Amino acid sequence: MINLNHINFRYSSKESVLEDLTLSLAPGHIYGLLGRNGVGKTSLMYILSGLRFPNDGQCSVIGFTPQQRKVDFLQQVYFLPDEIYFPPGAIDKYLALYTPFYPGFNSVMFYDLLAEFDIRADVHPAKLSLGQRKQIAICFALALRAKVLLLDEPTNALDIPAKKIFRKIIAGGLQEDQIIMISTHQVKDLESLIDHVLILDGQKMIIDRSIDELTNRIAFKYAADLEDIPNVIYSERALRGYATLSANLKGEYTKFDMELFFNAVLDQKQKVLSVLEVK
């Protein structure tokens, strides 16, 4: 379990990044952390992994206070940064260097995941492309079997087939006692993967809802003409018509469209929050 209670955070004298943030994240879920550039997604992950300390408020991650950075905490909470560095040498040298810190590391799983990405076991990661290095780092993160995985922009630099494999191995690798948080602004990449949406905007977590809660309240429909759908809150031109977002007044089931939802939240924040009854 992760519990944040009235967290405030700023970098030294700079203006506030996170304000009065209260959040509870439960095991067995994949959380998508969305928000514009510079809104504070990485900062939040730093706080959860104990790399930055909140100015006020309480932060508890699987029973630990992250800023104490106890050994048991570091073995169970893994932050995968956007920028990946590998020392020179083959993969097995890297594993020999880093896996002693992680007793849960499963090397069979690691090599199986590498094979999914079609990466040979004898490569030298430092000599590979950014996308390939990222793939190895994702395999390493999953094979740690940590209780909390914080993945910062993991799909950056991945090509389309690699993004598909990423979705497959994350969805298949989630353990019941594990929390996975993935930050991105490539919103489409997370569709069909996450089951809970978090959106940061203006120092606040303005959306904290499961996909089921969202589709209970919001309908996502295509229409040839905007007049065909009553009470449209937000729409975008689509092939031969419009993709629309409206209040789900009839309890219909429609397929969640992450990109449309994210754009609607940014463009029509108050209307979307009001449909979701967010105060």
Ligand SMILES: Nc1ncnc2c1ncn2[C@@H]1O[C@H](COP(=O)(O)OP(=O)(O)OP(=O)(O)O)[C@@H](O)[C@H]1O
């Ligand atoms: N080391 C730092 N010192 C001072 N300010 C910083 C530092 N790192 C980030 N910031 C500022 O904190 C704010 C939040 O940055 P953060 O990297 O958390 O955003 P983000 O949502 O992850 O952005 P992006 O989507 O572009 O990766 C930004 O305004 C940024 O300029």
